[in-house]
Amino acid sequence: GLYVIDRAYRIRAWNRKREAGTQGVARDDAVGREVFDVLDRQPRDLLKREFDRVFDTGEIQQMEMDSRASGDTRYYRITKIPMRQDGADITHVITIGEDITEWREAQQRLAETEKLAAVGQLAAGVMHEINNPLATILACSEALALRNEDLAPGVRHAFEEYLKIIDSEVQRCRRIVDGLLDFSRPKARDKRPVDVNGLVEQTLFLLKHHARFKHLNVVRELTPGLPQPRADAERLIQSFMALMLNAMDAMDSRGVLTVRSRLNPDRRDELLIEFIDTGVGIKEDDLPKIFEPFFTTKAPGRGTGLGLSICYGIIAEHRGRIEVESQVGVGSNFKVYLPLG
Secondary structure: OEEEEEOOOEEEEEOHHHHOOOOOOOHHHHOOOEHHHHOOOOOHHHHHHHHHHHHHHOOOEEEEEEEOOOOOOEEEEEEEEEEOOOOOOOOEEEEEEEEOHHHHHHHHHHHHHHHHHHHHHHHHHHHHHHHHHHHHHHHHHHHHHHOHHHOOHHHHHHHHHHHHHHHHHHHHHHHHHHHHHHHHOOOOOOOEEOOHHHHHHHHHHHHOOOOOHHHOEEEEEEOOOOOOOEEOHHHHHHHHHHHHHHHHHHOOOOOEEEEEEEEOOOOOOEEEEEEEEOOOOOOOOOHHHOOOOOOOOOOOOOOOOOHHHHHHHHHHHOOOEEEEEEEOOOEEEEEEEEEOO
């Protein structure tokens, strides 16, 4: 939509698109009135500052905003353009609002596709370049272990410690490679209707003997009788486990993990599974990077930086998505959306 205001902030033009929609106002009811009285859902001081900036600088101002006035989240680009009627002074400001929701969604899908493709290419290279030398290192380590008995007792203990470190680090490298291969060679399995609550319970059962997971207080808020999405049960358990272990690390094994399942309140064709922790939270600057391979904020040796990346890939395979809400010092909420049908 488009409208024009003068120096007194009175509306002088109001096009037809501004009359439509849930917040639409008829042209006859808008023209001649102060813009703050018509757009009364927007903070008056903020709106005035935006207009004054254009009047004072003579520069075009552009911003993006979201709105839930219609129920769904819509994204808009708002452009304010200075207008000079006769002389050099700015007499009016033209405001143009564009609905860019579809463009934003397309950009997000493109970014996700490019990210997965890049990880797949990386995985193929890692597999070729790392697996062979790892096998050689492991073979040499096993050969040295066979000669351990020939060493003096004092030297033997240190020798065994070094061999354990070598074996442990080789296995860690292999886990990194295996994780990457989940992107480049996703396992083709049949997707069948699954009970999401049942998969959550299976995941919690698998984790209940984990030494650090035992200390968590787990709260279940699972809605019974939910529709069953078509999914690969094993892969979903893998992704749920990654999210729960991530929550455990965020809380340093002490805190409350809430697992909630329900229909998406905004869209009835999706299930929403939430993993809510009371951990340290994620810095705003880190949020866009948490699903990137090898990105981690954990201490060295505490993670490969692949758990959330693999989780991201699994949910993408199911045509779902993950969103994160987080506040430093309060905790995080990882939201998994799975389509129905």
